[in-house]
Amino acid sequence: MPPLRERESVAQVELHSLHLRDRVDVPDWILSEQERHRAAAFRSAEARRLFVAGRFLCRRILGDLLGCAPQALSIAITQSGRPYLSDFSDIDFNISHVRDRVALAICRGGLIGIDIERVDAFSEEEAGEIMPMILSEYEFDQVRQLDGQYRRDALLARWVQKEAALKCLGRGFLADPRCVTLSPDYATFGSKSQLSSEPIFINSGRVGDGEIGDFQWAIATSRLVTEPQWRHHINGISL
Ligand SMILES: CC(C)(COP(=O)(O)OP(=O)(O)OC[C@H]1O[C@@H](n2cnc3c(N)ncnc32)[C@H](O)[C@@H]1OP(=O)(O)O)[C@@H](O)C(=O)NCCC(=O)NCCS
Numbered sequence: 001m002p003p004l005r006e007r008e009s010v011a012q013v014e015l016h017s018l019h020l021r022d023r024v025d026v027p028d029w030i031l032s033e034q035e036r037h038r039a040a041a042f043r044s045a046e047a048r049r050l051f052v053a054g055r056f057l058c059r060r061i062l063g064d065l066l067g068c069a070p071q072a073l074s075i076a077i078t079q080s081g082r083p084y085l086s087d088f089s090d091i092d093f094n095i096s097h098v099r100d101r102v103a104l105a106i107c108r109g110g111l112i113g114i115d116i117e118r119v120d121a122f123s124e125e126e127a128g129e130i131m132p133m134i135l136s137e138y139e140f141d142q143v144r145q146l147d148g149q150y151r152r153d154a155l156l157a158r159w160v161q162k163e164a165a166l167k168c169l170g171r172g173f174l175a176d177p178r179c180v181t182l183s184p185d186y187a188t189f190g191s192k193s194q195l196s197s198e199p200i201f202i203n204s205g206r207v208g209d210g211e212i213g214d215f216q217w218a219i220a221t222s223r224l225v226t227e228p229q230w231r232h233h234i235n236g237i238s239l
Helices: 033-041 045-066 124-134 137-144 148-168
Strands: 012-019 075-077 083-085 091-098 101-108 112-118 182-185 188-192 199-207 215-221 230-233
Touching: 012 045, 012 112, 012 215, 033 045, 045 075, 045 091, 045 101, 083 091, 091 148, 101 112, 101 215, 112 148, 124 137, 124 148, 137 148, 148 182, 148 199, 148 215
Parallel strands: 012 230, 091 112
Antiparallel strands: 012 101, 075 083, 091 101, 112 215, 182 188, 188 199, 199 215
């Protein structure tokens, strides 16, 4: 993918995913001291590995992009847990992880949130229980009319889109996902949420291959963006 370039009307995004192979040790030497302390505090080895992998991926990619050493990047965290680059206000990034995969979204000239979930994150039966917690009344009525797998897929897509939007806003699930409503607008969705007076733009889809499996993804941005392309790292980033 060509390097990010400033354009007037649309923001530029890059999407990266890292697949963690079994037993591969993710190096933590490029993490800050604070991040290493945080990693050490995880009780679950899997959660620790995902956190370290997320910071490893973003420090490596952002370091390359910004022309600085990965360990020199200053990553701060807002009160609600949203990480950001304290020295580069025009570059935003966001991380999502699930099982053996870490995703990183980078945006120049706007805010970004990303969410990924496995396509088998929940069953058709579980979908019925989750729907009222995620969907607005109007969305609930629409999705409820779908059958089995279609209903589950529609819910998963909405879930991931809404979580990406709430992460873009920096709130996460401190805010109620039912307050974020998505309206169809050709390839993207505009979201006029009760949490923000500005629209949020959504791009979403599914990616995967035989080896790494399918996952549902969504990014939410504060500005329109060019069509996002994924760059998958399995062996491409040395671990
Ligand atoms: C944001 C949130 C939805 C992410 O849920 P999750 O199941 O961990 O999902 P993901 O894997 O997709 O995302 C995790 C990443 O989101 C990012 N993140 C965390 N809080 C965030 C926020 N408020 N806004 C945007 N991004 C956030 C972090 O990079 C995190 O990864 P890291 O901790 O390894 O750096 C969830 O953490 C949440 O609702 N947070 C609300 C705020 C909160 O509870 N804060 C308490 C701690 S300060």
